[in-house]
Amino acid sequence: MHLLVCGGTGCRASASDSIIEKFKTEIAAKGLENDVQVILTGCFGFCEKGPIVKVLPDNTFYTQVKPEDVAEIVAEHVIKGRKVNRLLYIDPTNQEKISDAKHMGFYRKQIRIALRNCGVINPENVDEYIARDGYHAIGKVLKEYTPAQTIDIIKKSGLRGRGGGGFPTGLKWEIASKNAADQKYVVCNADEGDPGAFMDRSVLEGDPHSVLEAMAICGYCIGATQGVIYIRAEYPLAITRLKIAIKQAREYGLLGKDIMGSGFDFDITLRYGAGAFVCGEETSLIHSMEGLRGEPTNKPPFPAESGYLGKPTNVNNVETFASVPVIILKGADWFSSIGTEKSKGTKVFALAGKINNVGLIEVPMGTTLREVIFEIGGGIKNGKKFKAAQTGGPSGGCLTEKHLDTPIDFDNLIAAGSMMGSGGMIVMDEDDCMVSIAKFFLEFTVEESCGKCAPCRIGNKRLYEILERITNGEGTMEELERLRNLSLVIKDTSLCGLGQTSPNPVLSTMDNFYNEYLAHVNDKKCPAGQCKSLMKYVVEPEACVGCTACARNCPVNAISGERKKPHLIDTAICIKCGACIEKCKFNAISIK
Amino acid sequence: MSHIKVELKQEQVAKLKEICKSFDNEAGELINVLHKTQETFGYLPAEVQEVIARELNISVAKVYGVVTFYSFFTMIPKGKHPISICTGTACYVRGAEKVLDEFKRILDVKVGETSPDGKFSLSCLRCVGACGLAPVVSVGEKIYGRVSPDGVKDILKEYE
Structure with a gap:
């Protein structure tokens, strides 16, 4: 039996570390160490209900687990084989408890390619990655394909850059491969600065080796021996896991000199960002890697001609790299059979905002916004009305009700006035201005x-x-x-x-x-009632019973009135913090 | 910018030199050097930047340019308990602004400032990636999820 405990940033913030410790001591106390394995994994994606504990082989999915629940899970589920009902996920549409994760609406429509190992393997153990066909793709490439043949597979697969722009990956590699130079560089852009997006972080935290493997494949294709991962300093957990992964890969001879006896050398180092959104732009990123201010320069020259230290440089995003090993193993045809005509494969989205199932999802290109929001996302929080979904972060736009049935892909989003961006999707309801x-x-x-x-x-x-x-x-x-x-x-x-x-x-x-x-x-009105300057808090005298709750809780003493008599808000003093509305039990305060 | 004059002790200068040396005094490693220095000293006052510039053989202006370009680097010492409010989009639509206002009101400091007693400093950051817990506040290493304006008092109480 395996107990998988999510060790992503979200779940760790809700004490998943101590859950793992508790499981280990509990399992040891019962003498079950040989039968039950407790595994720390990457993100399951279902961050809304974290911390998540998944039990294999029966695929039971426990949500919002607390350290105090551990003893019960061990005593009931592990020993007696009885599921702990109160921790099962409840389907919000019919209030039924779901015991098998594959029946959850959240997972039903997803196809996981970039996230294939997240929530499945221990990211801090290279053996588990290898057991899931890890480093087989680089082996296959080094043994069976020339660089040109490999580039051809990526080109045929139709993979486009997942960082936002959607430039064909194979073509990018081909251009870099054709520029002759004594040294070239492969750069992984992990400077995920888009607020509300956490796709890349989850991949790096949950499956760092897939990125390392893909970078080596890219190095082989373009003729580079040096890879650099440029990662935000705000992602300490991802940095730690990458360091562990690089060390393990070097020990196994999967990075470094003469990889797998092929004569191909490739190694990877880390560079840290320091909090500048513009560094996601590739020329800025390269300047930042050189220790300079992260300011962009005109293109051309493109990084493929003159990039890091003036050498040809190929920059790809984390998610793009994570898709590469699978494409090599399963073939270009398999990948291009998923998705729409011009956007192949899947896309990871970070679903957040006013939605029931906040989390990380991966869906085939061409999935509609309706499916994402109402089936996977479980609809809008508190039964409110859907208003808009913002994609592409600060560079994108919003999709509205009329776009609900548009298949999501690179080109349709641009036609709708937004863009794919890196994959943040923030859902807004009627209360958002x-x-x-x-x-x-x-x-x-x-x-x-x-x-x-x-x-x-x-x-x-x-x-x-x-x-x-x-x-x-x-x-x-x-x-x-x-x-x-x-x-x-x-x-x-x-x-x-x-x-x-x-x-x-x-x-x-x-x-x-x-x-x-x-x-x-x-x-001079804000229809959503969000803009402070355009609203006024007033007490409805008919509804007010004079309980004084509002006056006692007003932080600036703007409310006056005698006990049992209607109160009054002095709009000149009121800072519109909303504390009174929250405290009023009689709905006697309204915003005008 | 801060005008507090800092006198670096001899061992501090030695420590700085050691950090620069660990990156081979390479100008291209400036950002990594600054990360390491801020980790050690807590902030990057002008005097520290001068030493780094000398060691890496680049101008102080260049170091200053990089320090001020990146929001991660600070020239003002942080409080004993640095408070960061996530103002990423997910936290914003779930009410981070009201939480921020409450911190500002109670502590009577602006964003980027440190309380006079040096106990708390207030800053905003963009997305820690725990959007499922929005709005998110971090105090030092500890992360608080689903914070409401009402809950601000209770968080601060933990550090009294």
Whole structure:
């Protein structure tokens, strides 16, 4: 019997470490060490209900497990074979308890390629990766294929870059392979800076070897002997696991000199990012690797010609690399049979926001937004109405109700005014103000703009200021017009991908929710009731019983009134924190 | 920028030199050197940057340029208990702003500042990747999930 305990960042934050310790002591106390294995795994994806414990072989899926539950699981499930009912997942649609993970709506529509080993193997043990066909792909490539043949397989598979742009991976490798140089570099972009996205982190935490193996394959193809992983310093767990993985791979001769006796040398080192979103852009990333400010430069020259230290450099994203070994083993035809005409394979999304099943999912390209949100995601939290899903983070746009049945792939998302991006998908409900969301993303861009080119540095700041005036109720119709025009100029004239896409959240919310902008500008109202300056808290005298709960909890003493008499909020003092609404048991306070 | 003058002790300078040496005094390793230094000293005051510049044989301006470019590096000492509020998108739509406001109100500091007694410093960060627990607050190494404005008092109480 195997007990798999999630060791991803989310579950660790809810004490999965001590759950593992408890299981080990409990199992040892019962003398079952030889029959039951406790394994720390990568992310299961179902972060909403973490920490997760999965029992194999019967595939039981326990959610929100606490250290105090461990003894019961061991005594009941492990020893007596009786499932602990109270910890099983409850299907929100019919309130039924589900004992076998494969019947969960969350997993039913998923196909796991990049995440194939996450939540299955112990990421800190290379043997477990090898047992799941790990390092077989590099063996096959070194033995059976020339670099050109390998590139051909990747090209035929139709794999496109998962970092956002969607550039064909095989073509990228081919270009880098054709540029002759004494040294070339393979770089893995693990600078996942998109707020609300955690795909790459989960892959690195759950299956680091698959990335190492793919980088070696890439090195063989383009003629590089040096690989570098550029990873955010904010991901300490992923860094630790990568270090362990690199050390183990070197010990097994899977990295280093003369890999598998083939004469091919390849080794990997780590470089740390230091918190700059723009470093996800490949030229910025390369400058940052060189110890400089992470500012972008004009392309051409492309990194494939002149990249890290002026040498030809191939940069791919974590998820792209993670898909490579499987493609080699299962073949280009298998991979290209999944997905849509121009977007092959699967895509990992980090599903977050106002959705029931927050987590990490991997679906075939072409899955509709409806399937993602309502089947896999389990619908909107608290039975609210779906309003929009933001994809592509600060560079993307929002998809609305009318896009629910559009198959999700690279090209359809662009046609819908958004983009794939790295795979963050934030779901919003009727309570979210779309003007504020646009402002939120602009605030992010303003902070993260590197300042090198004027359109991005100055233009985005102006966009933010206009949005701020609109949400404060000071916007005018001319400013709405200026907002759109300026957005288009910034898109056309910025130097790098950051500036070229930063106005997307503005344009996309203006296209889809223009009425909300008009309400802010003309009626000075925020339809979602989010913009503080446009709302007023008032006590409904008929409903107020004078219990004084609101007055006692008001942090600024803005509420007055005698006991058992209707109270009054002084709007001049009120900071609109909402504490009174939360404390009122009689629904006597409303926002006007 | 901070104007606090820092006198580096001899052993601190020696430690800095040792860090630079461990990266072969290579200018290209500047970011790694800064990471290691901040880990050791807690922050990167101007005086520390001067030593690093000398050791790596680059200008102080270049070091300063890199320190100020990346949000991970700080020139102001952090509080004893550094508080970070995640303001990634997932936390934002689940109410991180209200939580942040409550911290600001109770501690009476702005984002990026340290309380006068040096106990707490307040900062925002973008996504720790624990979106299932949104909104997320971290105090030192400890992560608090599903924090509500009401819960802020209780978190701070743990560190009194």
